[in-house]
Amino acid sequence: MSTKDPMETMTMLSSNTRTKALHWLGKQLSNQSNPTSWLDPLLSEINPMWVQAYTPARVQQVIHETEDTKTFVLKPAGRWQGFQAGQHVNICTEVDGVRRTRTFSLSSSPRLWKAQGQITLTIKRLPGGLVTNWMHDHLEPGDVIGLGEAFGDFLIPDPARPVLYIAGGSGITPVLSQLETMAARDYNAPVTLLYFVRTENDVIAGEKLRALAARYPALTLKIVATNESPDPRFLTGSDLDDVPGLKARQVFLCGPKGLMDLANDLLAQRGIREDQIHSTFFAPPAPARLEGDTGGNVTFTNSDVQVSSEGDANLLEIAEAAGLTPQYGCRMGICHQCSCRKTSGTVINRLTGEVSGPGEENVQLCISVPQGPVSVDV
Amino acid sequence: MKKLNETQLQELEQDLNAIRDDVLADLGERDAQYIRRMVRLHRTLEIGGRVLMPFGFIPPVFVAATASLGVAKILENMEIGHNVMHGQYDWMNDPNLHSQTYEWDTVCSGDSWRRTHNYEHHTYTNIIAKDRDYGYAVLRLSDDEKWKPWHALQFINYVLLTVLFQWGVGLHELETEKLHRREIRWRDKLPFLKEFARKGGRQAFKDYVFFPLLTLPVAPIVLAGNIGANLIRNLWSSTVIFCGHFTQDAETFTEEECEGESKGHWYLRQLSGSSNFTGGRWLHILSGHLSYQIEHHVFPDLPAHRYPEISERVQAVCRKHGIHYNTGSFFRQYSTVLKRIGQYSLPDRMRLRLERANTPQAI
Numbered sequence: 103m104s105t106k107d108p109m110e111t112m113t114m115l116s117s118n119t120r121t122k123a124l125h126w127l128g129k130q131l132s133n134q135s136n137p138t139s140w141l142d143p144l145l146s147e148i149n150p151m152w153v154q155a156y157t158p159a160r161v162q163q164v165i166h167e168t169e170d171t172k173t174f175v176l177k178p179a180g181r182w183q184g185f186q187a188g189q190h191v192n193i194c195t196e197v198d199g200v201r202r203t204r205t206f207s208l209s210s211s212p213r214l215w216k217a218q219g220q221i222t223l224t225i226k227r228l229p230g231g232l233v234t235n236w237m238h239d240h241l242e243p244g245d246v247i248g249l250g251e252a253f254g255d256f257l258i259p260d261p262a263r264p265v266l267y268i269a270g271g272s273g274i275t276p277v278l279s280q281l282e283t284m285a286a287r288d289y290n291a292p293v294t295l296l297y298f299v300r301t302e303n304d305v306i307a308g309e310k311l312r313a314l315a316a317r318y319p320a321l322t323l324k325i326v327a328t329n330e331s332p333d334p335r336f337l338t339g340s341d342l343d344d345v346p347g348l349k350a351r352q353v354f355l356c357g358p359k360g361l362m363d364l365a366n367d368l369l370a371q372r373g374i375r376e377d378q379i380h381s382t383f384f385a386p387p388a389p390a391r392l393e394g395d396t397g398g399n400v401t402f403t404n405s406d407v408q409v410s411s412e413g414d415a416n417l418l419e420i421a422e423a424a425g426l427t428p429q430y431g432c433r434m435g436i437c438h439q440c441s442c443r444k445t446s447g448t449v450i451n452r453l454t455g456e457v458s459g460p461g462e463e464n465v466q467l468c469i470s471v472p473q474g475p476v477s478v479d480v
Numbered sequence: 481m482k483k484l485n486e487t488q489l490q491e492l493e494q495d496l497n498a499i500r501d502d503v504l505a506d507l508g509e510r511d512a513q514y515i516r517r518m519v520r521l522h523r524t525l526e527i528g529g530r531v532l533m534p535f536g537f538i539p540p541v542f543v544a545a546t547a548s549l550g551v552a553k554i555l556e557n558m559e560i561g562h563n564v565m566h567g568q569y570d571w572m573n574d575p576n577l578h579s580q581t582y583e584w585d586t587v588c589s590g591d592s593w594r595r596t597h598n599y600e601h602h603t604y605t606n607i608i609a610k611d612r613d614y615g616y617a618v619l620r621l622s623d624d625e626k627w628k629p630w631h632a633l634q635f636i637n638y639v640l641l642t643v644l645f646q647w648g649v650g651l652h653e654l655e656t657e658k659l660h661r662r663e664i665r666w667r668d669k670l671p672f673l674k675e676f677a678r679k680g681g682r683q684a685f686k687d688y689v690f691f692p693l694l695t696l697p698v699a700p701i702v703l704a705g706n707i708g709a710n711l712i713r714n715l716w717s718s719t720v721i722f723c724g725h726f727t728q729d730a731e732t733f734t735e736e737e738c739e740g741e742s743k744g745h746w747y748l749r750q751l752s753g754s755s756n757f758t759g760g761r762w763l764h765i766l767s768g769h770l771s772y773q774i775e776h777h778v779f780p781d782l783p784a785h786r787y788p789e790i791s792e793r794v795q796a797v798c799r800k801h802g803i804h805y806n807t808g809s810f811f812r813q814y815s816t817v818l819k820r821i822g823q824y825s826l827p828d829r830m831r832l833r834l835e836r837a838n839t840p841q842a843i
Contacts, residue, residue, distance in 0.1 A: 441570055
């Protein structure tokens with residue numbers, strides 16, 4: 103970058119200043135911290151792809167993969183920054199008036215995005231899942247959803263090294279993206295995929311995987327249906343021992359918690375070091391625990407403070423006990439002075455006894471009691 | 481205030497909670513669409529007003545542009561800003577409609593408003609000396625406050641306050657009366673004054689510098705129109721707000737009777753200290769549904785467009801517990817406000833003699 107000519111640097115600087123000045127002016131005129139979204143309510147009526155608050159993405163096609171899994175082909179607006187194989191994105195959509203954010207792995211290869219501007223999300227219906235069920239039932243070609251920038255460090259090793267993937271169920275999605283990318287660039291090292299599904303009918307992208315294995319000789323594919331026989335057939339030590347040169351492999355795990363725990367144990371027994379193992383969780387949130395079982399580790403992200411709490415202390419009391427001074431007012435759930443953003447974890451509303459979702463949402467600190475680990479922007 | 485015992489207060493609390501729970505359980509698409517429609521209408525009116533204003537050298541266009549911008553400001557302040565900042569739409573999880581981050585189109589900063597209005601006024605409603613919204617420290621509106629000679633001229637204060645309302649609200653947190661009594665020092669108020677200067681400066685820059693300069697040849701017209709729009713908003717919003725707590729039958733409370741109060745008692749105080757006015761659908765929308773001040777004070781964080789729907793049920797609860805539900809036409813309620821301002825500008829002896837003279841003698 104040091105070879106940039108000075109004129110170019112100057113232009114960049116001045117355009118940067120100009121952007122800043124415009125942003126400042128926008129804030130003065132619109133009173134919004136994100137002035138570009140001031141017109142969104144009107145723009146979204148004219149063309150939802152013009153919305154500025156997030157990157158809009160239009161659904162172009164919906165592919166039925168299995169009984170409970172669909173692949174959504176999306177075309178994000180031009181300003182989307184792209185991704186690397188194995189990364190995730192947050193999508194946001196509105197379900198019954200409430201904006202919901204969820205994280206999914208991208209299942210297509212970055213090449214598809216570069217060539218045709220398309221990305222795919224392969225999504226399984228979760229039992230009781232608000233957003234996945236809504237997407238399955240309502241999202242159709244032509245609809246628009248919001249997209250965040252890609253993130254995650256579940257990435258193809260560079261330079262190439264031998265790889266073992268152990269995937270379960272819809273945990274195959276980031277692996278699909280990586281395998282396609284590897285095949286296209288002729289990734290020069292052995293690659294093995296052990297793919298566990300409940301029944302033969304639950305195989306996601308089976309044809310695509312077999313076609314990949316056929317045209318990309320470095321790939322060894324083994325699909326195991328765990329529940330086809332009366333005795334479940336889970337991952338075994340011999341599955342791993344069958345993998346040539348196991349000790350030299352980078353291992354990528356993606357699947358339900360049971361499979362990941364089992365794999366971690368078996369790999370440790372075989373002397374695979376932790377730094378060789380890369381995991382990404384996709385499992386549905388654990389069901390809410392019983393009432394009375396409250397307290398947990400609370401992380402106040404903006405203040406970089408972490409404390410543990412027991413019993414039914416609310417987030418406001420916990421924050422204050424930790425020496426923080428979040429905004430508050432009535433302390434009885436009326437005035438919303440203390441409302442702030444919860445980024446993860448479950449809380450119980452002390453007034454209603456209602457248990458929150460695990461995701462990002464606004465909570466009133468003074469009536470929210472943590473249930474397990476919670477992070478809030480305080 | 482109607483006296484209720486602990487059991488009755490508990491019952492009142494349960495009755496009102498039941499209404500609240502029903503609305504909460506029903507929140508969804510309809511509410512989201514409603515507030516977004518209001519936001520779209522606001523954007524359209526504001527853009528319309530700003531674009532038309534430079535053509536204000538044609539008198540009817542000037543009137544239309546000023547009205548359009550004035551109504552835009554009213555909608556944004558009353559139905560959108562005030563209600564969003566109460567957390568009425570927090571459940572939508574939309575960062576642009578969130579109580580903690582919303583900033584509105586008026587001099588008072590969102591943060592200052594959340595402290596003085598959401599917390600002080602809504603928690604200590606009509607408690608003399610604790611609710612600083614009662615008379616805004618410039619008007620004497622009950623005999624809890626001792627009469628002083630300058631109160632005789634308080635009608636002038638009222639006119640000034642209503643004309644310059646956004647600046648009055650912006651400076652509310654300065655607590656001049658406490659500075660005057662030396663309970664606090666100017667130094668304590670420096671952070672607030674900085675915030676006031678930043679937000680007040682921003683508003684003045686926008687309406688009185690930026691847009692007039694942008695249309696330089698017609699700058700005086702644009703400046704006049706923007707002043708007019710702000711004036712329309714000031715007069716209307718102060719009038720609506722005065723009708724909420726200063727009408728004839730709106731009660732006041734003492735600190736002692738509210739010490740360690742229960743939620744039921746808080747509900748009772750909200751019901752007895754607030755007053756509604758009646759009118760058509762657009763009168764309610766333009767008042768931010770503060771025409772349903774009683775419902776608003778009982779349920780400040782329920783979406784305001786729901787107040788008309790639950791009003792019947794709130795009235796039924798009031799009847800059941802024998803609590804007066806204070807409502808009347810806009811003009812009737814407003815005239816009692818003006819009367820109250822006038823009455824309490826007089827020394828108590830003179831006021832009482834006049835009241836006696838005006839009350840028909842019982843036979």
